[in-house]
Amino acid sequence: MSSSLGNQVGQLARRSIVRTLRQPAQIVPAIVFPLFLLAVNTGGLKDATSLPGFPTDSYLTFILAVPFIQGALFSVMNSGTDLARDIETGFLNRLALTPLRGAALLSGLLAGATVLGVVQAVAYLAVGLIAGAEMAAGAGGALVLVLLSVTITVAFGTIGLFAALRFGSGEAVQGLFPVFFVFLFLSAMTLPLDLLTTDWFHAIASVNPVTYLLEAIRSLLIEGWNLGDLALGFGIALAIGAVGMTAASSALKSRLVRT
Amino acid sequence: MTTETQRSGGIEVEALVREFKNGPRAVDGIDLEVAQGEIYGFLGPNGAGKSTTVLMLTTLLPPTAGTARVGGFDVVEQGPQVRASIGAALQEAALDPLLTGREHMRLQTALHGLGKAERETRGNELLERVGLDYAADRKVGGYSGGMKRRLDLALALAHRPRILFLDEPTTGLDIQSRTALWEEVARLAAEDGVTVFLTTQYLEEADALANRVGIIDHGHLVAEGTPAELKAEIGRPTVEAVPREEGDRERMTAVLGRFGQGAGSSPRGVAVRLDGGESQLAEVVRALDSEGIAIERLQLHAPSLDDVFLAKTGRSLEGAGEEEPADAEPETAAPA
Numbered sequence: 308m309s310s311s312l313g314n315q316v317g318q319l320a321r322r323s324i325v326r327t328l329r330q331p332a333q334i335v336p337a338i339v340f341p342l343f344l345l346a347v348n349t350g351g352l353k354d355a356t357s358l359p360g361f362p363t364d365s366y367l368t369f370i371l372a373v374p375f376i377q378g379a380l381f382s383v384m385n386s387g388t389d390l391a392r393d394i395e396t397g398f399l400n401r402l403a404l405t406p407l408r409g410a411a412l413l414s415g416l417l418a419g420a421t422v423l424g425v426v427q428a429v430a431y432l433a434v435g436l437i438a439g440a441e442m443a444a445g446a447g448g449a450l451v452l453v454l455l456s457v458t459i460t461v462a463f464g465t466i467g468l469f470a471a472l473r474f475g476s477g478e479a480v481q482g483l484f485p486v487f488f489v490f491l492f493l494s495a496m497t498l499p500l501d502l503l504t505t506d507w508f509h510a511i512a513s514v515n516p517v518t519y520l521l522e523a524i525r526s527l528l529i530e531g532w533n534l535g536d537l538a539l540g541f542g543i544a545l546a547i548g549a550v551g552m553t554a555a556s557s558a559l560k561s562r563l564v565r566t
Numbered sequence: 567m568t569t570e571t572q573r574s575g576g577i578e579v580e581a582l583v584r585e586f587k588n589g590p591r592a593v594d595g596i597d598l599e600v601a602q603g604e605i606y607g608f609l610g611p612n613g614a615g616k617s618t619t620v621l622m623l624t625t626l627l628p629p630t631a632g633t634a635r636v637g638g639f640d641v642v643e644q645g646p647q648v649r650a651s652i653g654a655a656l657q658e659a660a661l662d663p664l665l666t667g668r669e670h671m672r673l674q675t676a677l678h679g680l681g682k683a684e685r686e687t688r689g690n691e692l693l694e695r696v697g698l699d700y701a702a703d704r705k706v707g708g709y710s711g712g713m714k715r716r717l718d719l720a721l722a723l724a725h726r727p728r729i730l731f732l733d734e735p736t737t738g739l740d741i742q743s744r745t746a747l748w749e750e751v752a753r754l755a756a757e758d759g760v761t762v763f764l765t766t767q768y769l770e771e772a773d774a775l776a777n778r779v780g781i782i783d784h785g786h787l788v789a790e791g792t793p794a795e796l797k798a799e800i801g802r803p804t805v806e807a808v809p810r811e812e813g814d815r816e817r818m819t820a821v822l823g824r825f826g827q828g829a830g831s832s833p834r835g836v837a838v839r840l841d842g843g844e845s846q847l848a849e850v851v852r853a854l855d856s857e858g859i860a861i862e863r864l865q866l867h868a869p870s871l872d873d874v875f876l877a878k879t880g881r882s883l884e885g886a887g888e889e890e891p892a893d894a895e896p897e898t899a900a901p902a
Contacts, residue, residue: 310676310677310678310679314676314679315676315677318672318673318676318677319673320591320672322662322665322669325664325665325669326664326665329664329705330664371822378772390741393662394661396658396661396662397656397660398660398661398662399660400626400656400660401656401660401674401721402677403626403653404624404625404626404649404652404653405649405677406646406650406678406679407679469883499654513807531840550683564627564628565625565626565645565649566625566628566641566645566648
């Protein structure tokens with residue numbers, strides 16, 4: 308008896324989704340915390356739109372890109388801590404005793420992150436639009452935005468999986484959260500890249516991939532269809548996902564030492 | 567040493583070794599054979615090497631040296647075939663507190679490749695068999711320790727394995743839950759012909775359940791046989807006396823010391839293993855009487871597996887593992 312790869316992915320995806328939906332503590336902060344920061348930033352920095360060269364007169368529209376990245380950061384923690392718990396409790400050993408393939412385990416575990424990514428993206432976008440943000444790319448742009456957001460969430464989720472497999476502890480995974488926030492703060496989070504006049508900050512933000520993820524989201528909100536920005540955003544997200552998945556697969560081989 | 571019986575559902579282990587980085591040999595060259603349908607009790611204190619042995623036999627940890635065949639398959643070369651032949655309930659019931667019992671069964675049966683219709687049937691059958699059908703749709707986080715262990719057993723049986731590994735399955739359970747699990751394990755071996763490799767640190771568990779017992783200490787197999795054989799090998803009963811006057815305890819120790827080596831006793835008593843067997847009991851009473859020591863209670867204990875352990879290792883099994891580290895991380899695993 309051997310289960311197909313598709314069936315294995317499906318079973319683990321189902322488990323991952325069920326687990327996510329049964330943990331309000333994973334869903335609620337991932338939605339509420341970024342929206343809270345959205346409100347704070349919009350209120351505190353709205354005058355930035357008067358700077359020459361600021362791309363929009365709605366700071367809410369500009370800053371609305373940030374919750375999508377912050378939400379994706381929660382995905383690192385959620386997917387990582389779920390897997391770390393499986394390692395700590397021995398559940399991974401239980402799975403290892405079945406004919407489970409490693410690829411199925413990792414893909415299945417990301418299903419929960421995907422569902423959470425969709426819920427988060429829809430929530431941020433709905434709240435933003437209700438509060439008065441613009442959506443220059445229209446309804447189609449909204450769909451692409453959700454897709455991009457989910458791609459980023461899943462990509463960041465692979466890093467959570469890698470950390471869990473490498474370190475085997477939920478605490479270690481949670482320790483990554485502030486590190487990722489530093490990446491966000493050192494990006495073009497609050498101002499466009501061109502308006503960051505401090506040299507060292509501009510230099511760091513220019514090479515920080517998070518800047519280009521933000522710009523891809525902003526292009527849909529502010530400009531409409533900027534295929535160059537979108538391609539760069541999707542490309543970076545997919546590259547992060549590929550690197551994360553490769554690293555996680557390698558760590559899984561060390562963690563699952565079954566013969 | 568391979569026989570047809572063992573090839574179909576037994577376990578053969580030869581000179582099996584497992585070393586950990588910067589640590590002692592957790593398993594140091596053990597040899598053992600378990601026949602199909604046999605319940606083999608692997609007895610030893612914490613850190614003796616029981617769980618490391620189970621991890622190697624279930625393919626979750628590669629041996630450093632030696633060979634092991636489980637169900638006729640080599641644990642190093644034929645891992646997938648070994649895993650298809652075995653079920654395992656490892657230390658601590660590894661369950662997901664957010665899933666229900668039924669969801670666990672669905673996942674386990676599906677990953678083992680059972681068809682959709684069979685999954686439901688098999689899952690329901692096993693949940694009923696371990697007495698969890700009434701709680702099948704409750705999240706496992708709300709289960710008691712005994713319920714978790716029973717679900718663990720049901721999950722291990724999902725794909726009808728011929729060999730079952732149970733790593734300390736009753737640790738932490740109350741006596742009722744423990745007895746219920748013993749009955750189920752005994753039934754599996756007797757009625758379904760399942761080979762059971764059971765690790766335990768409970769003497770009564772090995773005594774009550776196992777057809778044969780292997781005693782492991784510091785990674786070495788120090789004794790092996792049926793419980794009766796092992797006890798007969800020791801052969802000497804223990805006499806325990808409690809003096810009526812507390813002040814006579816020292817003199818009583820001296821008198822009893824003439825009849826054999828000291829043994830574990832109650833706090834007020836004195837116990838020795840009688841060198842000359844039961845026939846010395848009358849002599850013991852006469853010696854105490856002639857010394858004027860009044861006896862409050864006198865008991866003769868038949869040899870137990872603890873006596874066997876004491877005889878083989880020089881220590882009592884109770885608390886013997888406290889000075890030992892728990893089985894360490896394998897050197898091939900990622901640093902935790």
